[in-house]
Amino acid sequence: MSRLYLDANASEPLRPAARAAMLAALDVAGNPSSVHAEGRMARKLLEEARGTVARHLQGRAQDVVFTSGATEANALALHALGRNRRVLVGATEHPAILQAVPEAPRLPVAMDGRLDLAALDAMLGAGPPSLVCLMAANNETGVLHPLMEAAGLCRRHGALLHVDAVQVLGRVAMDWAAIGADSIAISAHKIGGPKGVGALLVKPGADVAPLWRGGGQERGRRGGTEALPAIAGFAAALDDLNLEAARKLGALRDAIEQGAGAATAGRGAPRLPNTACLMLPGLKAETQVIALDLMGIAVSAGAACSSGKVAASATLQAMGLGEAAACAIRVSLPWNAPADAAEGFLAAYSQLHARLRR
Amino acid sequence: MRILVAMSGGVDSSVVAGLLKEQGHEVIGATLQLYDHGAAVQKKGACCAGQDIHDARNVADRLGIPHYVLDRESRFRDAVIEDFAASYARGETPIPCVRCNQTVKFQDLVMLAHDLGADALATGHYARRVEGSDGAELRRAADLTRDQSYFLFATTAEQLAFTRFPLGDYRTKAEVRAEAVRLGLAVAEKPDSQDICFVPEGRYHELVGRLRPEAGEPGVIEHADGRVLGTHHGIGRYTVGQGRGLGSASRDGETPLYVTGLDASRRRVIVAPRSGLADTEVLVGEVNWLIPPPEAPLACQVKLRAREMPQPATAFWDAEAAMLRVVLGEPAIAAPGQGCVLYDGDRVLGGGFIRRPQRVVDSAGRAA
Secondary structure, three states, rough: OOOOHHHHHHHOOOOHHHHHHHHHHHHHOOOOOOHHHHHHHHHHHHHHHHHHHHHHOOOOOOHEEEOOOOHHHHHHHHHHHOOOHHHHHHHHOHHHOOOOOOOOEEEEOOOOEEHHHHHHHHHHHHHHOOEEEEOEOOOOOOOOEEEEHHHHHHOOOOOOOEEEEEOOOOOOEEEEEEEEEEEEEEOOOOOOOOOOOEEEEOOOOOOOOOOOOOOOOOOHHOOOOOHHHHHHHHHHHHHHOOOOHHHHHHHHHHHHHHHHHEOOOOOOOOOOOOOOEOOOOOOHHHHHHHHHOOOOOEEEEEOOOOOEOOOOOOOHHOOOOOOHHHEEEEOOOOOOOOHHHHHHHHHHHHHHHHHHHH | OEEEEEEOEEEEEEEEHHHHHHHHOOOEEEEEOOOHHHHHOOOOOOOOOOOHHHHHHHHHHOOOEEEEEEEHHHHHHHHHHHHHHHHHHHHOOHHHHHHHHHHHHHHHHHHHEEEEEEEEEOOOEEEEEEEOEEEOOOOOOOOOOOOHHHHHOOOHHHHHEEOOOOOOOOOOOOHHHHHHOOOOHHHHOOOOOOOOOOOOOHHHHHHHHHHHHHHOOOOOEEEEOOOEEHHHHHHHHHOOOOOOHHHHHHHOOOOEEEEEEEEOOOOEEEHHHHHHHEEEEEEEEEEEEEOOOOOOEEEEEEEOOOOOOOOOEEEEEEEOOOEEEEEEEEEOOOOOOOEEEEEOOOOOOEEEOOOOOOHHHHOOOOOO
């Protein structure tokens, strides 16, 4: 059975350029911290990759810290920037943030999933100096927060802003320089790079205390020998990104939404071009995901838990979608989605409809 | 056939999945996430999924079948754990495994199986499902020491028709373990599960006290003749027939005493000598019939608890009141909340939950 992979927001298929770069880097024997020629070779690869990350986020290479992924990058930002500050998080943030600071007050979102700017303004005005954590694009709905406006409010109130840019990277153009976030977290495997590497970009001069002691790598901000092959693949994936191709996925996404005959979460808001969150009240998300999987189609519901269980979407609950939150699946088109992805998906999805009518 | 297999991560259901796959069926594995394992073992930072879920997934990988973990925490909490605590608070002795089978397993998984276009649901229960002249019959397992038909009495005829118990004909657990070895399953040597799954340490009265504080409130231990013999730390710690944990009330002179009744409203534990323990008649509610409900008195055998052989009895079904009255051939201990399951030889005819006899709380507030 040929399968149709429509779960890019969980992990993008590897880009051939990233694979090639990783294969080449696997043969670099040296440790980037070593003084000899082999070490220097490794160091060169590492610093080139660092420069690539910086270029894509419009920052400086020396302000990039490589991590094991976005969860660690987010944790590092909370650790480094959140010290002595009240942390405020968006209500629809990824569990990587929500579970890291479970007590943090949540910034409400509107019905369409976008941040409530008036509420942000009020909450920033009401309390002590804050660190605000916001995702640029939501992993489940693809909804884009009004980041520029939020950044302006943060500046006005003297708050720091950390942006989880995991899903937006490579899918929608962002003017990072204009937004001026204090830190940005990204992940390689969400853009077609390898799993196991991410990065945090901080502002020049930021004091980044490491999450653990031991090892002086990454300018003392993250101990442990850098995962060079993965980092090389990360950089290659970044250079392989194509915003025009990503934009074109929007036509496939629209075809899926129109053909599905289901309500779409966040439809009125600006969204990622590859993401559709379809709600089919009456049929549990879990059942839909399993049924589609058995029909050869990979989609997801909510954020994947390590146990593999399918839990009701906290994001959709925060959007006030109530019951429907338990009946929503996420279809997210990968960079290499086939031209007939919409037809393939809709053929299977219509069978779900048929079961519902039964 | 496409068959959904309920996989617990233990050896039994793992073998079921392996056997069905071997027979050429399209097997889909499903494991229920029923409670927060980390919270249950009270270990900070432990994952919500216990080792059993990982074991089930590894078995599925080994067999090359799709496998899904189903989040049933809230459903299990409402249908099983809350009921468990409420039952103790009422002075009863619950059987959570029946509630779980009744709701989370057979009701929900049968529905899921239908939704997934499966032709059957299979579980690792030790029971036999036999195709009779009037449809599927539930029978005791070939291995009577492992027979779980008692816990399956609430399975409806419709659910039973859809369900398969591939282990029902195995004569010993050793044979099942041998199958696991033959199928190359890493769980072959895994110990049998013990106790109640959501109370891993067996300290269930702590859980009951948390959910139903009234079940943990102290009260008196009273002899059936009205004498107060001692005090207790909550009726949730007692069950009818129990002789331990009574302190100074454990004996009346030389005569050992046993719990004969639990009066939740007055927080009284009633004790009496062994002779006052046995009932000759049992009242049964929430009855599920696996035969056409009998209009005449039905001579059969009954089990009033999991670990006993069926005993002769006569059942009187009152269709109007939806109550079953069972007259026992020999007096026996009947703990309210436990199951009363009717058998004809190996076959399960039906069953229900033992109700509290009215005599425990009479108008004088005194045990009769």
